[in-house]
Amino acid sequence: MFDKLEELVSRFQEIMDELNEPTVTNDQARFRKLMKDQAELAPIVEKFTEYKETKQGIEDSLLILSEESDEEMRELAKEELAECKSRVEEIENELKILLLPKDPNDDKNVIVEIRAGAGGDEAALFAAEIYRMYVHYAETKRWKIETMEYEEIGIGGMKSVSFMISGQGAYSVMKYESGVHRVQRVPETESGGRIHTSTITVAVMPEAEEVDVQINDNDIRIDVMRASGNGGQCVNTTDSAVRLTHFPSGIVVYSQTEKSQLQNKDKAFALLRAKLYDIECQKAHDAEAEARRSQIGTGDRSEKIRTYNFPQGRVTDHRINLTLYKLDKIMNGDIQEIIDACIAADQARKLANMQDN
Incomplete structure (x- = not known):
């Protein structure tokens, strides 16, 4: 799943680069396709970014717990660690749903x-x-x-x-x-x-x-x-x-x-x-x-x-x-x-x- 997500992030960046080209609107069909692809990929990329940030929060909390002796700081780190672990599981499920095959008719009238x-x-x-x-x-x-x-x-x-x-x-x-x-x-x-x-x-x-x-x-x-x-x-x-x-x-x-x-x-x-x-x-x-x-x-x-x-x-x-x-x-x-x-x-x-x- 994560290999696919990395591929989608790369594709999203390519789309954004193409949309920033000054001549992109010269070909309206291509422009509409890029805008559609960008709109479909944006929620997945945003959720994957949140996932990475939450995983980083887990690592940061574990580092504090391994190095910090102050009890108050350790308690805060434990709370942060518990929240991030819980949120990571939620985001993984949300990402799975976002990656489900889409019905090609879903956007139609x-x-x-x-x-x-x-x-x-x-x-x-x-x-x-x-x-x-x-x-x-x-x-x-x-x-x-x-x-x-x-x-x-x-x-x-x-x-x-x-x-x-x-x-x-x-x-x-x-x-x-x-x-x-x-x-x-x-x-x-x-x-x-x-x-x-x-x-x-x-x-x-x-x-x-x-x-x-x-x-x-x-x-x-x-x-x-x-x-x-x-x-x-x-x-x-x-x-x-x-x-x-x-x-x-x-x-x-x-x-x-x-x-x-x-x-x-x-x-x-x-x-x-x-x-x-x-x-x-x-x-x-x-x-x-x-x-x-x-x-x-x-x-x-x-x-x-x-x-x-x-x-x-x-x-x-x-x-x-x-x-x-x-x-x-x-x-x-x-x-x-x-x-x-x-x-x-x-x-x-x-x-x-x-x-x-």
Whole structure:
């Protein structure tokens, strides 16, 4: 590990030297790459520097203890030695986490697709609530949210909704939300007061650039039509809605959220690229079964990951055995504690997997 760290420190210094060259901005692609590499390596270099300083503190304390006869000085040295030894172990674990292989999609924006599952209208209502939960969460992170497609029902629910979240590291955080979300509560339409169980599915897909996914024009059929539903005066008067059919995969996407046909077409293609890229990512996960088992939240879409129990006011994440009794806050977007726990559990599993190998 320490040989690798020394190599990274050398590489970091090379990057800093290159960034200090007067002509570095002449090649913008190279400049952006250097800035990205510098940002990724800086936390590792800072932590390794702290590690070296702490190790030096241990040596200094041992030297004082071997040479000093004054009891007060010796006591101070013993305290310093104990603190440094404890801190060295902590920093070593932090360095191991920083050196874990990074998901290449972590820095990407995400497209989130929520679909009502079992439970009819109640599932559609819950889908709309989970959509609002993610919107509120994204707002706290100052991320941009853009709705791409949706299908509403008359009572305020959503059969499905797809939206993009744009922000630094969005995928690294939101990927833990993929899976089946279950709600247990008494529906407003239930006169007998019985608790119903409904489900929705959440798919979190990294935004795919054109370089990530090549789409052959001959594999696509583009249909334009008049939009339907709520959306203002021009919804039903112009052919602004766009539907894409991708023949090889059978995927059909539809966008009508914008008044411009061109904007809807761009959104539909972005959604199609994300779906195709996600299929390729899933294939890669399937091919690396062991790696997939060592991760949290990036595996089987049919996995039941979380239960929202309204009568008890609790939310349980089944992957990490975490139960929180603050359902109201969570439904208002306060999901950081759950995500932090998923990240910690994911890192712990990866570290254990590395040590086993």
